Amino acid sequence: MAQKSFRQALNEALHHEMRRDPNVIVLGEDVAGGSGASGQKDAWGGAFGVTKGLLGAFGPARVRDTPITESAFVGAAAGAAMTGLRPVAEIMFVDFLGVCFDQIFNQAAKFRYMFGGKAVTPLVIRATYGAGTRSASQHSQALYPIFTHVPGLKVVIPSSPYDAKGLLIQAIRDNDPVIFLENKVLYDTVGEVPDGAYTVPFGEAHIVREGGDATIVALGRMVHFAREAAEILAAEGIDCTVLDPRTTSPLDEDTLLEMAEETGRVVIVDEANPRCGMAADISSIIAEKAFGALKAPIMKVTAPHTPVPYAPNLEAAYIPDAKRIADAVRKAVAFKRS
Amino acid sequence: MSDRIQAITMPKWGMTMTEGKLAGWLAGEGADIAAGQEIMEVETEKITNVVESQAPGRLRKIVVSEGATAPVGALLAVLAAEDVSDSDVEAFIASYADRAGSAAADADDAPKARIVQAGAHRFKVLSLGSGGVPAVLIHGFGGDGGTWLFNQDTLAQNRLVHVIDLPAHGDSEPTVPSGKVADIAGAVLELFAALDIEKAHLIGHSLGGAVALAIAQASPQRVQSLSLIAPAGIGSEISALYIDGFLAAERRKPMKEVLSLLFADPQGMNAEMVENVLRFKRLDGVPEALAAIVSHLMADGKQVIDLRAVLDGKIPALVIWGEADQIIPANQSDGLPAGIDVARLAGAGHMPMMEEAAQVNRLVTAHLGKAEG
Amino acid sequence: MTGLQLSREELLKAYRLMRMIRVFEDRVSAEMASGDIPGNTHLYAGQEASAVGICLHLSESDRIASTHRGHGHCIAKGCDVDGMMAEIFGKDTGICRGKGGSMHIADLSKGMLGANGIVGGAPPIACGAALTSQILGRNDVSVAFTGDGGINQGTTAESMNLAQVWKLPVIFAVEDNGFGEATASSFVVAGEITKRAEALGMAFAKVDGVDFFAVHEAAGEAVERARRGEGPTLLHIETPRYYGHFSGDPDNYRTAEEKAAMRRDRDCLPRFRRRVDEAKLLGLDELDKIDAEVQAAIDQAVSAARSAPQPALSSLTTDVYVRY
Structure with a gap:
């Protein structure tokens, strides 16, 4: 099977779905990049190159550069979704959704419920997230817990090229609004990706690795660190399961509980800030529903409760890493009830 | 010295395997091992299986202990006759250390699968070995060439072996001619032409048996x-529970339950195996293609393809069945005409070529040799 | 006189809709006062000519997105009055099964994309509906209703720009009733509302929202412009607001004299009657008959809403997702 980058996997997903369904459109700032300018019309293909080539393949009606007005184009995407299109709106950085929360929280997420089940809003909002690129506080956040909190939204955080393609195709075919978050540090990571179209279902965790001593739950880029930690620990004789929920809404509670019960020790890694984050949320579910199986307290490895800093040493200290994860697992394994 | 001292190394199962975990030793140091005796259990991301010793000898030294992971080709243990001195054994181990990393270099020489256009279809084909009358390995319903992971290398020792993915399976295109077994067979015959195969040994499992x-x-x-091996097409009974369950399962848990029916002992299954089947089923076009095949294969929970008459003794035939097969019962091998070799393997379910790989390899190797006679 | 070329049927329909809105709102106000309506409502009374003057140009496949003061838009776009009343009463027979209430009445099958609890909520949604029409090559237009409050929202400014650069078939109907909640628009709206469109190169018109015929004519031009693919129009429609911001608002920020004068001098219904009577287009007796029919219909809607069942508790958790 072909090795492809995370970026290419996403690009293929968009190509497949735009070819398959003429109602799929892509809009956002510089998704073509170059509209109205004197040079290349498809100069950028998205700020991170994910939408490259779509303009040439599908034309300017379906691949639209927008003004830098997120409220207008995200809101318009919601309205278009409610009236028959399947828009994929790109937001360069999830941080920018701060200027259009209303369109997501109050409008798209709630149409169906408010209107008594009559509205269908097949909207995808793609955005990058995550620290690690020296982009500081307004371009680096991991805001998925905020969206996970809102009923009516689905939230997807792929960790591998394979999942990126399958989950994006699922997101586009899905009839509910989906927040699709791409860790920008992962764009150049490579993995096996089928050439054809396929879906990865929402609400099904991926068992990345199986081991009986502890379960490490991780999302997005953190899955890679969790796997690294598991390898370090394996050499010490500690065998870890690594579980990637892939979507935080819906959340695969069954598999989380199953693995928590099988291993009795759980370490949750979350690049988001700790308060009301995914680590806190998953921890509460396990504590409530699998308490009897726990051999040690649930450990959380998260960013601190601070904005993302700029200086490289500070940023490195901000992001959870394999060492911190491994330390947490060791602590859980060493735990003895007094 | 070397033929008196045998290395037991980490096997390589399939193209992507780079390392394996020594899940358990089935014999201790000092034990006398017969050729074909199960000696250890190896676990990879994809599968766990037992490994049999290729040669007889005394297990003199275990180099890699249980639970440790080693790269493909790494020395795991040493077999030697009892009169070989300890120092010679140590010297052998030391000399083996110099060869570390050679397996990684070999990875580049590993046979590459290719996509072959045959008529209207694109097949994934993995070709191994050379010479002799070629063998074509045809997997079963919902499977792929990976079915033969524990068999392909042994069978390729004496001949060219083509491991194929049927249409709408594995990495072949997710379309089937019609779903009819006869049309799938026709497509494979077109592949024969594309591969310049005049005549071949056909080794088929389950649906692949019916195709053969x-x-x-x-x-x-x-x-x-x-x-x-546990072929479809020679009896009426088949597990609708499995077939319908396989078609319906979209998620890990139900798929795991369904796949566990394949094995006499489902312990060897792991999450990766289930994930790979799900990945296959999630490809656009695959569920429809599988449903089409089933629609021609079965009606009212029974098989409707009857190819039993093909086994008339004119073509040398071997039928292998796991006694504990829960998909197609082993008693369908009863009453075949004289001259058809039948082997029923205790301890195997529907996947004897994985569950009892060494036995199957020996039986098939002997059968092919005899058939070339 | 402009607009008077409307057919008898259209004139009767316009009057019936305006009267329906007025009676509906007066009745909701009364029911609110009696405490039988669970939530809050924002009443459209006084603004009827705006909703009806615009929506009379629209078919079911055209779409509107509305405001928190949305009952009038719903009725004008063809929503079922019984369903609306039941919705406001929070009943299972409500148009949104009792899940939306006054501020979220919607009927997508009628092209009504929802009242909206967020000021400035409608413009992006209407742009999206217009984008659907444009991309699918349909001839449908959409209308974003907003007000002198919503015109100051960033969403409105952004949407007007987007609509203009993309030449979307959308109309921004800015219903200026003089008040954003309890604050006079003169206090918070800078400059001329129409100049905001002019600055974008967008077509615009300022209309007397008490005059159904004036609204109808201006809206007609805007709708035709949109259908021709020539892009958006802003209509600045000046209307009275008979009630306070919400029903139950003591409305003590306006003097009694001002309110009395407003109701006396700026009422679209008598003005409509006078005009069709003078032009001998309709008989007043026909209109009186409509008044009686509307009154009966609203009586019926209220009594049906009162006796309708509450939503089943099991519906609390349904309709969040299509599939979860």
Whole structure:
């Protein structure tokens, strides 16, 4: 099977779905990049190159550069979704959704419920997230817990090229609004990706690795660190399961509980800030529903409760890493009830 | 010295395997090992299986202990006759350390699978070995060439082996001619032309067995021998629980339950195996293609393809069945005409070529040799 | 006189809709006062000519997105009055099964994309509906209703720009009733509302929202412009607001004299009657008959809403997702 980058996997997903369904459109700032300018019309293909080539393949009606007005184009995407299109709106950085929360929280997420089940809003909002690129506080956040909190939204955080393609195709075919978050540090990571179209279902965790001593739950880029930690620990004789929920809404509670019960020790890694984050949320579910199986307290490895800093040493200290994860697992394994 | 001292190394199962975990030793240091005796259990991301010793000898030294992971080709243990001195054994181990990393270099020389256009279809084909009358390995319903992971290398020792992915399976295109077994057989015959195969040994498992029989029915002159492992097409009973469950399962848990029916002992299954089947099923076009195949294979929970008459003794045929097969019962091998070799393996379910790989390899190797006679 | 070329049927329909809105709102106000309506409502009374003057140009496949003061838009776009009343009463027979209430009445099958609890909520949604029409090559237009409050929202400014650069078939109907909640628009709206469109190169018109015929004519031009693919129009429609911001608002920020004068001098219904009577287009007796029919219909809607069942508790958790 072909090795492809995370970026290419996403690009293929968009190509497949735009070819398959003429109602799929892509809009956002510089998704073509170059509209109205004197040079290349498809100069950028998205700020991170994910939408490259779509303009040439599908034309300017379906691949639209927008003004830098997120409220207008995200809101318009919601309205278009409610009236028959399947828009994929790109937001360069999830941080920018701060200027259009209303369109997501109050409008798209709630149409169906408010209107008594009559509205269908097949909207995808793609955005990058995550620290690690020296982009500081307004371009680096991991805001998925905020969206996970809102009923009516689905939230997807792929960790591998394979999942990126399958989950994006699922997101586009899905009839509910989906927040699709791409860790920008992962764009150049490579993995096996089928050439054809396929879906990865929402609400099904991926068992990345199986081991009986502890379960490490991780999302997005953190899955890679969790796997690294598991390898370090394996050499010490500690065998870890690594579980990637892939979507935080819906959340695969069954598999989380199953693995928590099988291993009795759980370490949750979350690049988001700790308060009301995914680590806190998953921890509460396990504590409530699998308490009897726990051999040690649930450990959380998260960013601190601070904005993302700029200086490289500070940023490195901000992001959870394999060492911190491994330390947490060791602590859980060493735990003895007094 | 070298033929008196044998290395037991980490096996390589399939192209992507780079390392394996030594899940358990089944014999201790000092034990006398017979050729073909199960000696250790190896676990990879994809599968766990037992490994049999290729040669007889005393297990003199275990180099890699249980629970540790080692790269493909790494020395795991040493077998030697009892009169070989300890220092010679140590010297052998030391000399082996110099060869570390050679397996990684070998990875580049590993046979590469290719996509072959044959008529209207694109097949994934993995070709191994050379010479002899070629063997074509045909997997079962919902499977792929990976079915033969524990068999392909042994079978390729004496001949060219083509491991194929059927249409709408594995990495072949997710379309089927019609879903009819006869049409799938026709597509495989077109692949024969594309691969310049005059005549071949057909080794088919389950649905692949029915495909092999259909090829033999359509073009007997192209078939040197048949090796059928739990084949479809020679009886009516089949597990609708499995087939319907396989079609319906979209998620890990139900798929795991369904796949566990394949094995006498489902412990060897792991999450990766289930994930790979799900990945296959999630490809656009695959669920429809599988449903089409089933619609021609079964009606009212029974098989409707009857190819039993093909086994008339004119083409040398071997039928292998796991006694504990829960998909197609082993008693369908009862009452076959004289001259058809039948082997029923205790301890195997529907996947004897994985569950009892060494036995199957020996049986098939002997059968192919005899058929070339 | 402009607009008077409307057919008898259209004139009767316009009057019936305006009267329906007025009676509906007066009745909701009364029911609110009696405490039988669970939530809050924002009443459209006084603004009827705006909703009806615009929506009379629209078919079911055209779409509107509305405001928190949305009952009038719903009725004008063809929503079922019984369903609306039941919705406001929070009943299972409500148009949104009792899940939306006054501020979220919607009927997508009628092209009504929802009242909206967020000021400035409608413009992006209407742009999206217009984008659907444009991309699918349909001839449908959409209308974003907003007000002198919503015109100051960033969403409105952004949407007007987007609509203009993309030449979307959308109309921004800015219903200026003089008040954003309890604050006079003169206090918070800078400059001329129409100049905001002019600055974008967008077509615009300022209309007397008490005059159904004036609204109808201006809206007609805007709708035709949109259908021709020539892009958006802003209509600045000046209307009275008979009630306070919400029903139950003591409305003590306006003097009694001002309110009395407003109701006396700026009422679209008598003005409509006078005009069709003078032009001998309709008989007043026909209109009186409509008044009686509307009154009966609203009586019926209220009594049906009162006796309708509450939503089943099991519906609390349904309709969040299509599939979860």
